Amino acid sequence: MMSSFLFRAMDARAGIFLALMAAVIILVPVGNLLVPETSPFHVPTYAVTLMGKYLTYALLALAVDLVWGYCGILSLGHAAFFALGGYAMGMYLMRQIGTRGVYGDPLLPDFMVFLNWQELPWYWYGFDMFWFAALMVLLVPGLLAFVFGWFAFRSRVTGVYLSIITQALTYALLLAFFRNDMGFGGNNGLTDFKDILGFDIQADTTRAGLFAASGLALVVCFLICRSVTRSKLGKVLVAVRDAESRTRFLGYRVEHYKLFVWTLSAMMAGVAGALYVPQVGIINPGEFAPANSIEVVIWVAVGGRATLVGAVLGAVLVNFAKTWFTAALPDIWLFALGGLFVFVTLFLPKGIVGTLSDGWTALRQRRISSDFGEGSGDPPSQAPQSPGAPANVPPPGPAVSRAGAAHPQPAE
Amino acid sequence: MSCLKSLFVFLCLQISLMVGLAGPANAQSDSETLRPLINELAEGKFAETERQIGALVATGDPIVAPALEALSAGDLYVRKSDGQVFIAEKDGKQFKLTDPLTLEAQGEAGRREVKKIKVNNKLRRVIRSALGSLTLMAPDPKVRIAAAEAVFKAKDPGSIEALDTAIAAEQDANVLEVMQQARAAAVLNSDLEEAEKIAAVEILSEMGNREALSLLIGVRSSSEGAVQGAAAAAVTKIEKSIAAWDAAQNIWYGISLGSVLLLAAIGLAITFGVMGVINMAHGEMVMIGAYTTFVVQDLIRTSMPELFDYSLFIALPLAFLTAGVIGIAIERGVIRWLYGRPLETLLATWGISLILQQAVRSIFGPTNREVGNPDWMSGAFELGQMTITYNRMWIVVFALLVFAGLILVLKKTPFGLYTRAVTQNRRMAANMGIRTPWIDALTFGLGSGIAGIAGVALSQIDNVSPNLGQGYIIDSFMVVVFGGVGNLWGTLVGAMTLGVVNKFLEPYAGAVLGKIFVLVFIILFIQKRPRGLFALKGRAVEA
Numbered sequence: 001m002m003s004s005f006l007f008r009a010m011d012a013r014a015g016i017f018l019a020l021m022a023a024v025i026i027l028v029p030v031g032n033l034l035v036p037e038t039s040p041f042h043v044p045t046y047a048v049t050l051m052g053k054y055l056t057y058a059l060l061a062l063a064v065d066l067v068w069g070y071c072g073i074l075s076l077g078h079a080a081f082f083a084l085g086g087y088a089m090g091m092y093l094m095r096q097i098g099t100r101g102v103y104g105d106p107l108l109p110d111f112m113v114f115l116n117w118q119e120l121p122w123y124w125y126g127f128d129m130f131w132f133a134a135l136m137v138l139l140v141p142g143l144l145a146f147v148f149g150w151f152a153f154r155s156r157v158t159g160v161y162l163s164i165i166t167q168a169l170t171y172a173l174l175l176a177f178f179r180n181d182m183g184f185g186g187n188n189g190l191t192d193f194k195d196i197l198g199f200d201i202q203a204d205t206t207r208a209g210l211f212a213a214s215g216l217a218l219v220v221c222f223l224i225c226r227s228v229t230r231s232k233l234g235k236v237l238v239a240v241r242d243a244e245s246r247t248r249f250l251g252y253r254v255e256h257y258k259l260f261v262w263t264l265s266a267m268m269a270g271v272a273g274a275l276y277v278p279q280v281g282i283i284n285p286g287e288f289a290p291a292n293s294i295e296v297v298i299w300v301a302v303g304g305r306a307t308l309v310g311a312v313l314g315a316v317l318v319n320f321a322k323t324w325f326t327a328a329l330p331d332i333w334l335f336a337l338g339g340l341f342v343f344v345t346l347f348l349p350k351g352i353v354g355t356l357s358d359g360w361t362a363l364r365q366r367r368i369s370s371d372f373g374e375g376s377g378d379p380p381s382q383a384p385q386s387p388g389a390p391a392n393v394p395p396p397g398p399a400v401s402r403a404g405a406a407h408p409q410p411a412e
Numbered sequence: 413m414s415c416l417k418s419l420f421v422f423l424c425l426q427i428s429l430m431v432g433l434a435g436p437a438n439a440q441s442d443s444e445t446l447r448p449l450i451n452e453l454a455e456g457k458f459a460e461t462e463r464q465i466g467a468l469v470a471t472g473d474p475i476v477a478p479a480l481e482a483l484s485a486g487d488l489y490v491r492k493s494d495g496q497v498f499i500a501e502k503d504g505k506q507f508k509l510t511d512p513l514t515l516e517a518q519g520e521a522g523r524r525e526v527k528k529i530k531v532n533n534k535l536r537r538v539i540r541s542a543l544g545s546l547t548l549m550a551p552d553p554k555v556r557i558a559a560a561e562a563v564f565k566a567k568d569p570g571s572i573e574a575l576d577t578a579i580a581a582e583q584d585a586n587v588l589e590v591m592q593q594a595r596a597a598a599v600l601n602s603d604l605e606e607a608e609k610i611a612a613v614e615i616l617s618e619m620g621n622r623e624a625l626s627l628l629i630g631v632r633s634s635s636e637g638a639v640q641g642a643a644a645a646a647v648t649k650i651e652k653s654i655a656a657w658d659a660a661q662n663i664w665y666g667i668s669l670g671s672v673l674l675l676a677a678i679g680l681a682i683t684f685g686v687m688g689v690i691n692m693a694h695g696e697m698v699m700i701g702a703y704t705t706f707v708v709q710d711l712i713r714t715s716m717p718e719l720f721d722y723s724l725f726i727a728l729p730l731a732f733l734t735a736g737v738i739g740i741a742i743e744r745g746v747i748r749w750l751y752g753r754p755l756e757t758l759l760a761t762w763g764i765s766l767i768l769q770q771a772v773r774s775i776f777g778p779t780n781r782e783v784g785n786p787d788w789m790s791g792a793f794e795l796g797q798m799t800i801t802y803n804r805m806w807i808v809v810f811a812l813l814v815f816a817g818l819i820l821v822l823k824k825t826p827f828g829l830y831t832r833a834v835t836q837n838r839r840m841a842a843n844m845g846i847r848t849p850w851i852d853a854l855t856f857g858l859g860s861g862i863a864g865i866a867g868v869a870l871s872q873i874d875n876v877s878p879n880l881g882q883g884y885i886i887d888s889f890m891v892v893v894f895g896g897v898g899n900l901w902g903t904l905v906g907a908m909t910l911g912v913v914n915k916f917l918e919p920y921a922g923a924v925l926g927k928i929f930v931l932v933f934i935i936l937f938i939q940k941r942p943r944g945l946f947a948l949k950g951r952a953v954e955a
Contacts, residue, residue, distance in 0.1 A: 074755045148935075155939040160690055160754045164889050165935045171886050172931035175924050290886065294692075294762050301759060334770035341763020345756045346749055 013357075014226055017309050018219060024051075025215035029208035045204050050323065052211035052279045054316045059218045059272035061299045061315035062225060062308060063265040068297065069306030070229050071261050072241030074159075076293045077166030078269050080173050081141035083287035085270025087177075088140055090190035090283040091124060092133030093201070097194050110192070111185045121183045130197055137274040138267045145266030146259065153255035153262070158244065167290045174288035189284025196278050207279070214275045218312070221268050225308050228261070237261055238306075298337070301344045304351025313353060446471065450479055450512055451497050454490035454529050461529075462538055469542040477546055479512035484539040488512070489526040500526055541568050548578035548591070556587045564594040564623070569602030593619055600631050609639045617646030621797055625650045657797040662915050668804045670911025671811035674904060675870065676884040677891035678815060679863035681903040684892050687835070687855055689747055690758040693765035694888060695881025696772075697739060697860045701731035701867020702876045703772060706781045721786040724868060731864035738768075739860025743853045751852075765881070773878040783871040807869050814862065815904055821858070822900070831855050835898070890934050896944030906945060910934075 028051060031043035060082050067073040094109040103113040107120055126132040148169060152162060180186035199206040228234050239247040240254050248254045277283045286292075296315075303314025318340070325333040348355055449471070452464045465483075468476045482488040482499040489500040489507065498509040498518060507526055509518040547559035556578070563571045575595040582588045596612035613631065616624045625647065632643040676698055683691045705727040712719050712726070719726070742764055750757045785803055792801040822828035833841040834851045842848045867880070874880060887910075895906025910930060917926030938944075 074758070151936070151939045155942055157938055157942045160758070161893060161938060161942060163690075163755065163758065164893055165938050167886060168890060168931045168935055172928045172935075175928050175931075179924055291882075294759070297759060298763075331770070331774060334766045334773075338763040338766030338770070341766070342746055342760050345760040345763075346746065349756070 010226075013309055014222075017222070017312070021215060021219050021222075025212050025219075029212055032208050033204060045207055048204075048207050048211050049279050052207070052214045053276060054319050055211070055214035055218050056272045056276040056279070057296075057299070057319050058312040058315040059214070059221055059275070060269050060296055061303070061311040062218070062221055063268040063272065064296050065300045065303075065305065065308055065311035066225050066228070066268070067262055067265045068300060069308075069311070070234060070241060071237045071258060072244075073258065073262060074163045074297065075166045075262075075265075076163045076290060076297065077168075077170035078265070078296055079290075079292040080166075080170035080288055081145060081266040081269035082273035082276070082292075083173070083177075083283065083285075084141045084144065085137045085273030086277040086283040086287060087184060087190070087273075088127075088133055088136040088270070089274035089277045090193075091127040091136075091184075092130060093193040093196060093278060094190050095124070095128040096196065097192065100194050101192070109185070109190070111188065111190075112183070115180060117183075124183070134274070137270050141270035141273075142263050142267040145263045149259045149262040153258045156255075167293070170288050170293055171290050174285055174290070177285035177288060185284070187285065189282060189286075190277075191282040191284075193278065193281060201278055201281070210275065210279050214279070217271055217275055221271070222308060222312070224264075224268075228264070229306075229308070233257065233260075295337075298341050298344065300351075302340065302348070302351055304353035304355070307351065307353040307357070310351045310353030314351065317352075446476060446513055450476070451490075451495055453479075453483065453488065454495060454497050454527075458530070458532055458535060461531075461535060465535070465538055465542060469546055475513055477543055478515060480539050480543055480546075482512065483529060483531055484536045484543075486528065486531055488529045488531075489521075490529055491521060491526050493525065497529070498526070541566070541571050546574075548574055549581070553584045553587050556582075556584075557590050560587065560590040560594040564590075564597045567597045567601040567627075569598050569604075572598050572602060572604075593624075597627055600627070600635075606638055609635070610642045613639065613642040613646050617649050620650050620653045622654065625654065654797070660796070661798045662919070663912060664798060664800065666912030666915035667908060668808055668911070669915055670908035671808040672870065672873070673887055673891050673911055674811045674815065674907035675807070675866035676863075677888040677903055677907055678811075678818060678900070679859040679861075679866065680888045681892050681895070681900055682818070682859035682862065683856055684889075684897060687852065687859075688754065688897075689751075689856065690754055690761065691747075691856075691859070692758055692762040692885065693742065693768060694761075694860075694863055695883070695885035696765045696768040697735040697863035697881070698867040698870060698884055699772065699876075699878065699881040700735050700738060700768070701864035702783065702871035702874075702880055703776060703781070703867075704731040704734050704864065705868045705871040706776075706783050706876055709783060720784070721788065723784075724786060724789075724872075727868045728865050731868045732861040733864075735864025735867070736857040736861030739863075740853050740857040742860075743856035747856065748849065748852065765885075769878045769881070776878070778878060780875040780877045783876050785872055789872060803872050807873065810869050814865065815900070818862065819900060827851075827854065890931070893944055894934055894937060896946035899944070899946045902944055902946035 028043055028048060031041055032045060032048045035042045060078065063081075064075060064078050067075055097109065099106050101110040101113075103110055105113045108117060112120070127136070148166075152165065157165065176182055177184050177189075178187055184190065193201050195201050196206065196210075199209070229237070236247065236252055236257050239250075239252070240257055244254055273283075273287075295318075299315040299318045300311045301314070302310075302318055303312065304310025318337075321336065322333060325336055344351065350358060446468070449464065449468050453461060453468075456464075465480065468480065478499065479488060479497070487499055487501065488497060489509075490497050491509075497512060498521075499512050499515075500507040500509050500521070502508075503520070505523060506520045507523070509521055509526075510516070511518050547555055548563075550556055550559065560575075560578075563575065572595060575591055575598065579588060579591050579595065582591060592615055596615040599608050599612040600616075613628065616628055628643050628647045628650065632640055632647055635643060676695075679697065680691065680694045683689045683694065705724065708727040708730060709720070709723045712723050742761070746760050746764065747757055750760060789803040789806055792799050794800075822831060830841070830846050830851050831854075833844070833846060834848050834855075838848055841851075870880070870884075874883075891906045891910060892903055894910060895902030895904070913933075914926055914930050917929055920926075921929060
């Protein structure tokens, strides 16, 4: 069983990725903890935390790629699942503060004392135990996604409509978490964490450990995604993406497939959020902002949809650029990000990884075909389109642009 | 108390004005007979002063009011040399003297030449009620109404008699009504017999506003027997009518919010509904319209301030053009390459929205810009028990006008005909010789231009900042999706419904929770009707 799981997940590209990840997971903590500070190979702690943050973003991008790239569900609300996972972890961390808070209350977090709450709300029970919090990190986003998806997919809300209501979902949660009455710290969120599993959260070793945990989680989720997408289930998902109605007519219960992958993706986003919070040290309602969710989508688009590796690459690249821009040229960042959105959708519809691998395939094909003495092969960037240029395909018949799908239901 | 006092000052000013206008002859004769009475105020102890005040009031002539008011405020002085009484105002070391009856300046006097006429709290009370009844007979109906309202607030049983005389003499129906209400309030506070009180309760229950309600609630708890029963019945009746007015007010607020939503969403209804293009930069078009207004007003302020009241009319076409041209540029530059790929369009236009926001931030700065209200948009008026502000009212009117105009354009012009043709069947339209790319660009420009003029309106009620558009984009999408894509009437109904529902939820759930409920409601609603309230029927849906 396990071996077939692993076998499915592996190929050359995945192998390169896993080797790279293994190197990063080992080398970065070593460079931080063991290499002396004077050495040029020393990795400063802030860099470890920063890279750890990128890894959690990469995990979030992976989750979005799973639903968007393989199942055609463009979620503009994945930040909601990310933030919910983050809040679950944040609640655990808050309970760990104990009497070290400003008010020194053994049970109530500071903000509750400040708001004059007398007792812990029921939904905060159990969060003093790590296993419970870890379970909630998976369950809360998973459950929300399940319920939401159950209703949405069953009533065949698709395409743009689904995107818009996912956006409404995260917007509603944003507003809800801003309220002090909700008992999640309101505007300020949860912060001022002290330790996690008994380790000081500020210590270099803990930071390195969190980094490694993020890396491991990314690897595990990557393997899960690979395994899912390369199985028969994955083939059906792609079929749903490309021609939902046709898949349904063939007898597949489309909504079940969608619901499964949607819930799985939400749980992965929750894990990403849970790993993000201890490294950043704060979780507040701003994480629910619809703009965040849309930004995640562009990471995936930059890296390449339906490539998994591309999602990781895109998340890291864009966030690195963001870090650099906001420090060096803060005014330019939004221009750059906005330009990136336009550029990628217009000129790089397959993203970096997709374009590269298309180019590689085309190159190989040309070599093969030149052996046979005839020249063919699509220009790389046009590969996914049918020969007709996309420029004037009427909106009412969008599926034409997808190879082979001659029928309704906008698949993208 | 202090507000009462200021009211009387106001009254006195009114009276003094009137006296000035009434003509000198009348004032002359009155002042001749009254002057001895006034001068007597300076003599004797408090008890005598009280009697003298009574005598003054008994003349029933409002001309004595300023003197009494001055006495109450401690500004009434007597000149030691001749015993003449003056209203004096301290000016440095000197006192400025004013004749208490004619209100003409009478020169100055030194500190030692005049003496203040003493007054205590009891006298002040006497003066207050006396002034109330005095002004009830004033010639100006406004003054009479104000006086009656003052009595209503004071609920002084002592003024019943004065009111009775005033009511008997009153000709004006409006004033009469207010006086009777005042009398009723005073009666309820007195120890008159039950029948009188029940009649008073009835008068108050006719009044039906919050003041009457609080008064009656007081009566209900303090009285007994038939009066209490009548009061309780009246309270229920008033509470019902107030609830109805509250509902009306809520509906008005809802319509007002709905018209804002309509303005923000109607351009989107064209680009999203008619063309099927998801324009995430739509909010930024609204913002550009608002900034156009700012620029226009800025220019007007510096160059020709007299045009300020027309600034919005100048801004409207400019905002339409600016946003429309930018819209056409976006369509030609980006969106036309993405037709048939709605999700890519969504991402690209989101990118454009980021660029536009940052551009505006770089040009105008990140802070709010001030856009002024022209005169005809500020202020408010009362309708029944609702207060309606002019700017909200004009925005409702404006939203409906824009809506009607848009319907006309789409239904009655060749351009609208082409647009609908392209929407319904693009290939067939192209076969008929319609240049579909042009129509696409122009339709997108129209949608963006409408967003621009929405921005002009919204600049009047919202902060003009680079984030202006962000606040509307999600709401606008909700409206369009709720109302049904491709249907402008659906957008109208959707906007108004969401606005009213939002405002009705607010009192019970609070603004934020109300909004959350609305969002959740829409999410559930889409499950039920994935194509909105008024879905297009027929083949267009399938395609």
